[in-house]
Amino acid sequence: MKVLPSRSSEWVRPVVSQKPASAIIEIDRVSQVFQTSTRKDHLALSDISLTIEEGAFVSILGPSGCGKSTLLYIVGGFVSPTSGAAKIKGQAITGPGPDRGPVFQEFALFPWKTVLGNVMYGPRQKGVRATEAEAQSRALIEMVGLKGYENFYPKELSGGMKQRVALARTLAYHPEVLLMDEPFGALDAHTRTRLQNDLLNIWERDRKTVLFVTHSVDEAVFLSDKVVMMSKSPGRIRQVIDIDLPRPRRRNELLLDPRYQKYVVDIERMFDESDETGSPS
Amino acid sequence: MMSAAALTRRAAPVLACIGLLAVWQVASLALKNDSFPTAIEAIRAIPDILGDKESLINILASLRRMAIGFGVAVLVSVPLGLLMGRSRAVAAFFNPLLMVIYPVPKAALMPIIMLWLGVGDITKTLVIFLGVSLPVIYHSFEGAKAVEEKMLWSGAAMGLSAAQRLVRIVLPAALPEILTGCRTGLVLALITMITSEMIARQSGAGNILFNALDMGQYDTVFAMIIIVGAMGICLDAIFERIRARLVRWSEPQFDMPLSFS
Numbered sequence: 001m002k003v004l005p006s007r008s009s010e011w012v013r014p015v016v017s018q019k020p021a022s023a024i025i026e027i028d029r030v031s032q033v034f035q036t037s038t039r040k041d042h043l044a045l046s047d048i049s050l051t052i053e054e055g056a057f058v059s060i061l062g063p064s065g066c067g068k069s070t071l072l073y074i075v076g077g078f079v080s081p082t083s084g085a086a087k088i089k090g091q092a093i094t095g096p097g098p099d100r101g102p103v104f105q106e107f108a109l110f111p112w113k114t115v116l117g118n119v120m121y122g123p124r125q126k127g128v129r130a131t132e133a134e135a136q137s138r139a140l141i142e143m144v145g146l147k148g149y150e151n152f153y154p155k156e157l158s159g160g161m162k163q164r165v166a167l168a169r170t171l172a173y174h175p176e177v178l179l180m181d182e183p184f185g186a187l188d189a190h191t192r193t194r195l196q197n198d199l200l201n202i203w204e205r206d207r208k209t210v211l212f213v214t215h216s217v218d219e220a221v222f223l224s225d226k227v228v229m230m231s232k233s234p235g236r237i238r239q240v241i242d243i244d245l246p247r248p249r250r251r252n253e254l255l256l257d258p259r260y261q262k263y264v265v266d267i268e269r270m271f272d273e274s275d276e277t278g279s280p281s
Numbered sequence: 282m283m284s285a286a287a288l289t290r291r292a293a294p295v296l297a298c299i300g301l302l303a304v305w306q307v308a309s310l311a312l313k314n315d316s317f318p319t320a321i322e323a324i325r326a327i328p329d330i331l332g333d334k335e336s337l338i339n340i341l342a343s344l345r346r347m348a349i350g351f352g353v354a355v356l357v358s359v360p361l362g363l364l365m366g367r368s369r370a371v372a373a374f375f376n377p378l379l380m381v382i383y384p385v386p387k388a389a390l391m392p393i394i395m396l397w398l399g400v401g402d403i404t405k406t407l408v409i410f411l412g413v414s415l416p417v418i419y420h421s422f423e424g425a426k427a428v429e430e431k432m433l434w435s436g437a438a439m440g441l442s443a444a445q446r447l448v449r450i451v452l453p454a455a456l457p458e459i460l461t462g463c464r465t466g467l468v469l470a471l472i473t474m475i476t477s478e479m480i481a482r483q484s485g486a487g488n489i490l491f492n493a494l495d496m497g498q499y500d501t502v503f504a505m506i507i508i509v510g511a512m513g514i515c516l517d518a519i520f521e522r523i524r525a526r527l528v529r530w531s532e533p534q535f536d537m538p539l540s541f542s
Binding site (some may be wrong): 076077078095096097098100101102104106108109110111112113121122125126153154155169170173175 | 429431432434435437438439440441450453454456528530531
C-alpha cells in the first residue's frame with residue numbers, strides 16, 4: 001500500500017482539478033441481503049466494487065431503493081455487508097470511526113446540546129481541550145454561516161440551519177472522508193441550492209474525500225468529480241461517469257455551460273431508458 | 282400589569298379549588314350526614330393535625346419512605362428501561378416478567394411481603410418501590426427505543442463506545458420520556474404510600490387517616506385527605522419545575538393557543 005500524502009500537501013494542491021492518485025476507499029464485491037417483512041430475502045446490493053480516490057468528490061446517484069444509502073452505511077461501518085468487504089486506506093472497515101464523518105438527511109443533531117455544544121462534541125470526545133475545541137468550533141460555525149446562533153438549540157433552527165450545524169459538527173473532528181447521505185434531501189429547493197453552493201465553497205478549501213448520496217442528477221453533476229450511477233432490484237453499479245468540469249465551480253456559470261447541460265441530459269436519458277426496461281421493485 | 286387572559290389563567294386553579302370546596306360545603310349541609318363533615322369543619326381540623334408533634338412525625342415517616350422508595354426505584358428502573366430499549370435480548374428477558382407484574386395492584390402483594398419482611402419500613406418502602414418502578418421502566422424503555430438510530434451512528438463515528446452511547450446519547454435523548462414516567466411514578470408513590478399504611482398500620486399519614494376513620498373522627502379523616510392531596514399537588518409542582526428545567530431544549534418553543542381558547 002502506498003504512503004499517503006500528508007495533510008499539509010493537500011493544502012498546496014492547485015485549485016484546478018487534478019486526479020489524485022491514491023485510493024482511500026476500496027469497496028470489493030460487496031453484496032447486501034435484507035430480510036423483508038414477509039421474510040423474503042431482498043438483494044439490496046449486488047456485487048459492488050468501487051474505488052474512491054483521495055480528495056475526490058464522488059456522488060452515488062440512483063433511484064430510491066437502489067441501495068445507495070446502504071452502500072454509504074457500509075463504508076461508514078454502520079452496516080456490515082452480507083458478503084464482500086470495504087476498506088479504508090487498506091484497512092478493513094469493521095465499525096464506525098472518526099476517520100469517516102457522516103452527515104445524514106435527518107440531521108441527527110443532539111437536541112439537548114446547543115449549536116456550539118453539538119459542534120464541540122466530536123473534538124471533546126477526541127480529547128481536545130475545552131478552550132481549544134470551543135475556539136475551533138466557533139470558527140467552524142462562522143464558516144457554515146451560523147455566527148450568532150452558537151447558543152441556539154436545534155429545535156430553534158430551520159432545516160437548512162440544522163444541516164449546516166450537522167456539517168460543522170462532522171467537520172469539527174476532521175474526518176478524512178465525509179459521508180453525506182442525501183444531506184439536502186429534506187430541504188426546500190432554494191435552501192438546497194444555497195447549501196450546495198456553500199458546501200462546494202467549503203470543500204474547495206481543503207478537498208476532503210466526499211462520498212455523496214443523492215437522487216438528484218443536477219446536484220450530482222454540479223458537485224462531483226465522479227458520478228456513480230446505480231440501478232435497482234438488485235442494486236448494481238450501472239456506470240461511472242467522470243465529470244470533467246473546471247473548478248472552482250460557480251452555479252451561474254455552470255448552468256449556462258453546455259458541457260454541464262450535456263452531462264445532466266445524458267445521465268437523465270440513461271435513467272429514463274432503465275426505467276422503461278427495468279422491472280419494478 | 283398582567284393581561285386579562287394571563288390573570289384568568291393564574292386565578293383559574295384557585296377558583297377551581299374554591300368551587301370544589303363550595304360544592305362540598307353545600308352538599309354536606311344538604312345531606313346532614315355525620316360521616317360527611319362540611320368543608321369548613323375539615324379545614325378547621327388541619328391546624329390541629331399539623332400542630333401535633335405525633336402527627337408530624339407520622340407524616341414525615343411517610344414522606345421518608347416515599348422518598349426512598351421513589352429514589353431507589355428511579356435509580357434501578359431508568360438503567361433497566363434504557364437497556365431494554367436498546368437491547369432486544371434484555372427486552373425479551375424482562376418484558377414477560379413486567380407484563381405479569383404490571384396489572385397486579387402492588388398493594389395486593391403487601392400481605393405476602395409482610396409475611397416475609399414484617400410490617401415495618403422495609404415492607405412499605407418495597408411496595409412503593411414496586412409501584413414506582415413499572416411506569417418508570419416502561420417510559421424509559423419507550424424513550425430509549427425511540428432514539429434516532431442516526432443520532433447513535435453520529436456518536437459512534439465520533440468514537441463513543443456502546444456504553445458511552447447509552448449514557449451520553451440514549452439517556453439525554455430519552456430524558457423527556459423518562460421524566461414523564463417519573464412524574465407518573467411520583468403520583469403512584471403517594472398512592473402506594475397511603476395504601477401500604479392502610480394495610481400495615483403502625484405509622485404514617487395513612488395511619489392517622491385510618492385510625493381517625495375507626496374512631497369516627499370524620500373531620501380529621503377529611504382533613505387528612507386534604508393534606509395528602511395538597512402534598513401531591515406540591516410534590517408534582519416541584520417535580521414539574523425540575524422537569525421543565527431539565528428538558529427545556531425539547532419543549533415547544535411557544536405556548537400554542539389551544540383550539541378553544
